[in-house]
Amino acid sequence: MRLVVVGNGMAGSRLISEVRARDPHMKITVFGAETCRPYNRILLSNVLAGSSRPEQVRLVDPAWYEAHDVEAAFGSAVAWIDRETRHVVTEDGRREPYDLLVLATGSDAIVPPIPGVDRAIPFRTLEDCERIMAAAEHARGAVVVGGGLLGIEAARGLAGRGLPVTLLHLAGHLMERQLDSEAGVVLGETLAGLGVGIRTGVSASQVEEGGVRLDDGELVEADLVVLACGVRPVTKQAADAGLEVRRGVVVDDEMRTDDPSIFAIGECAEHDGTVYGLVAPAWEQAVVAAEVITGGKARYRGSRLVTRLKAKSVELAAMGETHLGEEHAEVVRFSHRARGTYRKLVIRDGRLVGAILLGESDAVGTLTQLFDRGGQVPGDRAGLLFPGLSSAPVTDSPTLMPDAATICRCNNVTKGQIRACWEAGARDVAGVAAATRATTGCGTCRDAVEGIVGWLCEQEGISV
Missing domain, CATH: 3.30.390.30 (FAD/NAD-linked reductase, C-terminal dimerisation domain)
Known part of the structure; x- marks a missing residue:
């Protein structure tokens, strides 16, 4: 059985590890458009803020691929899919046959079609993050366009570096998809107290050398402009191959497309009318697809979303x-x-x-x-x-919390699993993370995991 995975980001890399854990012999080839190995995209705001180094957000050790007999082609984007002969063709002309194909192509940053936008830097990839950090070293002021989750994290990260920052947002309040208007106002006031200027209800009409020109003609001055205007699922390869595509690549409960030999997971997939833009659903989908690919039975029934903002002091x-x-x-x-x-x-x-x-x-x-x-x-x-x-x-005290309580939502790890891991010998967060992957997603469960491990050690009189 030949499995080909298109996309080696957070969804694709998780799928590969889940498949290999279930089947040590399946031939696996993965193509990644980025030249670097997989990294935790949702922690890029920590890198931008300076609280994490780029190497600290890597997901896969380089030696893992060879040790697990997985061929990984970095910097090798797939241009099109030949469904008739079951091959994928890369931009440099390589043809790779498949029996089963998984699309994990993720999303691209939305870049508004306004004059001078090439002067701005999107905030989406590790390369983008490194460009922003390099520009911030010499910048006197920054503008972030987009007041969603990513834009707020980018603005807070830049402000934490001591850079004057103005956040521009088209809607009447920040994070309008997740928050009501009053919460949006309170969030804006909190950010203002941390050095982020907030301008809502405004639209950028042009990026100039001196900053961002608004629709009303006002110039918001800055020599660094960052774009966080949302993302769009990457579906071109699927659409060109004749697969059903709406907002994302349409899949069923097994994560299969309308071609039973092709699956789609993560931000490029649309399940039951929904495209999820968070890591926990992508990893849940990867588990389901891996189980089906290796001959098991599993169904994806959708995800209940909890959005956490990862910005210092917020x-x-x-x-x-x-x-x-x-x-x-x-x-x-x-x-x-x-x-x-x-x-x-x-x-x-x-x-x-x-x-x-x-x-x-x-x-x-x-x-x-x-x-x-x-x-x-x-x-x-x-x-x-x-x-x-x-x-x-x-x-939510460790003492009273039931074992069925989910502690790490990104990886669906319960208190009972953490307890079992501790009983098997893991005495710290690093050991629990290695065994269960808890804390390796957005990281917001780290305090809870530390609390449970500490409580278990205390019960047994073990010092850590």
Whole structure:
């Protein structure tokens, strides 16, 4: 059986490791358009901020491919797919036969079609990140265009380097897909306090040598312009091959396209009308596809999304249907703008269907578990938002947390799995990460994993 994977990013590299774990003999060839080995794209904001080095966000050791008999072609983009003969053809003319093909082509940064945009740098790849850092060393000021998750992380990272930064956003408030308007305003005020100037409701019409020209003629001065205007699934190869493509490459519950020998996973895939732009769904899809490819049975039923902002001194988690109002659901809300705090629960039929937690909060773990499980919400709504004020037990304490509770959402690792890993000899976070991959996605579960490991060691009187 010959498996070819097009794309060696976070989805493609995970698929390869999952397939190899199940089948040590299948012939695997992977083509990656980037010249470097796979890296954790969602941690690029840490690299930009200077809290991580590029080598610290690599996903795969170079020796892994040879040790696991995987042929990896870096810097070798696939130009087209010959479905009739079952070959992929690279841009440099290589033809590689396949029995099964997986498309993990990811997304490209959206670059707005405005004059002078070639003066700006998109923030999408490790190479982009390195270009931005090099430019920031000599820049006197920066503009980031786009106030979504990535744009905010880029702006905060540049501000953390001491660079004056202005963030421009077309919508009326930041992160409008995940946040309601009040949360967006509070987030903007928090960022302003950290040195990021916020301009919402504005549109860039041109990038000039001196900065960004707005539609109304105003020039926002900067000598570094960063684009974070969203992403678009890479579907050209699939469309040219005649596969069904809507926003993404359409797949079924086995992650198969309308050609049963071709699968698609990650940001390029569209399942049940949804294209997911986060790492956890991509890795869930990789597991399903690997199981099916190696002869097993698995089904992907969609993902429940929790968005975490990874920006220093800004704590934000948003999940589910955050925009519902009182006319459609029970809404519990608390706002303290002077402290940068906003908390909102959206409850329907007694279950948590959405939440926003902005500002430091010890309720994130409990609410994420409630959202994941779809269980009944306790009657004490205030106690959910402020666990310290409630007489009820704090369910995200390691002592009381059930073994079924998901700790690492990116890799779907439960407390029970961490406990089993600890009992097998892992006594620190690095050992747990090596065995379960917990903490290797967005990294926001690290404190929880440390807490569980520390609690287990304490129970047994083990010093770490």
